[in-house]
Amino acid sequence: MKLESNHPKFGWQLLRRKSATGSWVEAACPVIQNRGRRFYVPLINPYLTANEVKILGSADQLGVSFKDYGNGILGGGSIASNRIYDTLYIEGEHRVELDLILMAKRPANTVMNTVTVSPNPMLIAPANLSRAYFEIQNQGEIELLWGFGTLGSDATSHPFKMPPGQIYYPGNVAGFIPTDAIWAKVKEGTTTVLIMESYYQ
Numbered sequence: 001m002k003l004e005s006n007h008p009k010f011g012w013q014l015l016r017r018k019s020a021t022g023s024w025v026e027a028a029c030p031v032i033q034n035r036g037r038r039f040y041v042p043l044i045n046p047y048l049t050a051n052e053v054k055i056l057g058s059a060d061q062l063g064v065s066f067k068d069y070g071n072g073i074l075g076g077g078s079i080a081s082n083r084i085y086d087t088l089y090i091e092g093e094h095r096v097e098l099d100l101i102l103m104a105k106r107p108a109n110t111v112m113n114t115v116t117v118s119p120n121p122m123l124i125a126p127a128n129l130s131r132a133y134f135e136i137q138n139q140g141e142i143e144l145l146w147g148f149g150t151l152g153s154d155a156t157s158h159p160f161k162m163p164p165g166q167i168y169y170p171g172n173v174a175g176f177i178p179t180d181a182i183w184a185k186v187k188e189g190t191t192t193v194l195i196m197e198s199y200y201q
Contacts, residue, residue, distance in 0.1 A: 009033040011067030019059045029067060064090070107132040108201035114194050117144065117184045121152025125182040130199040132177060135169040136184075138162045140191025146184035155183035164191070 012032050015024040030041050115124050117140075124146070125134065138144040144162040149155030162168060170177055184193055 007033045008071035009069055010071060011069060013065040013067055015063040015065060017061050017063070018057070020061065024063060024065075031069075034071075107198035110196065110198040112194070112196045114139070114192060115184075116190050117186055117193050118190050119185055119188060121156050121183045121185045123152065123181060124184050124193055124195050125197055127179060127181040128197065128199055129179050130201075131179045131197060132200055133170065133198040134177070134182075135167060135194075135196045136162070136182070137167040137194040138164055138191060139194050140164060140186075142186050142189050142191040144184055144186060144191055144193060146182060146193075148178050148180035148182060150181065152183045152185070155181070156185050159185075 009031050011029045013029045014027045016027050017024050032041060113124075115122065117124070124136075127150075136146065141164045143164070145156050145159035146162065147155035147157075147159040160168065182195070
């Protein structure tokens with residue numbers, strides 16, 4: 001207490017908040033003293049504790065603020081003439097862990113379209129190198145013929161046959177997913193086709 005009373009001091013607040021519009025919450029407030037020499041203030045222990053892990057979201061923010069205990073703060077107060085020599089270094093580190101394999105398997109976008117298919121080959125899904133998954137459902141009452149390829153005639157020359165009401169989806173979603181264009185047609189009349197596609201960003 002004698003040491004503290006004989007040396008001017010100020011508080012250095014560590015603050016955090018969940019977003020740019022949230023309220024600041026004090027995490028700790030170490031006391032910084034001007035002792036006429038350089039000294040080290042550990043912030044982890046005891047202010048944040050040695051075993052505490054701060055998990056921050058992408059929108060979380062950290063901040064600092066000076067607190068006046070009656071002696072002013074850096075560059076001010078009753079001993080302003082001497083405060084021009086004050087220097088405060090703040091050093092820290094953080095760690096970000098990324099699971100690249102998990103991220104690569106997580107589709108970012110999903111689109112769903114309903115189209116009417118006639119005897120003329122129709123492109124129902126363009127080629128998509130980022131395709132992660134897709135489903136096709138014949139919602140009409142006529143057999144649907146569909147396939148993969150650059151041209152409609154190539155894709156439907158040896159087509160997959162889908163009876164009314166049937167749904168197709170890749171059997172092994174963790175394996176190979178075709179990224180070619182998907183074409184469809186019917187022998188006569190028209191039918192309604194629902195296609196859902198998920199793809200990486």
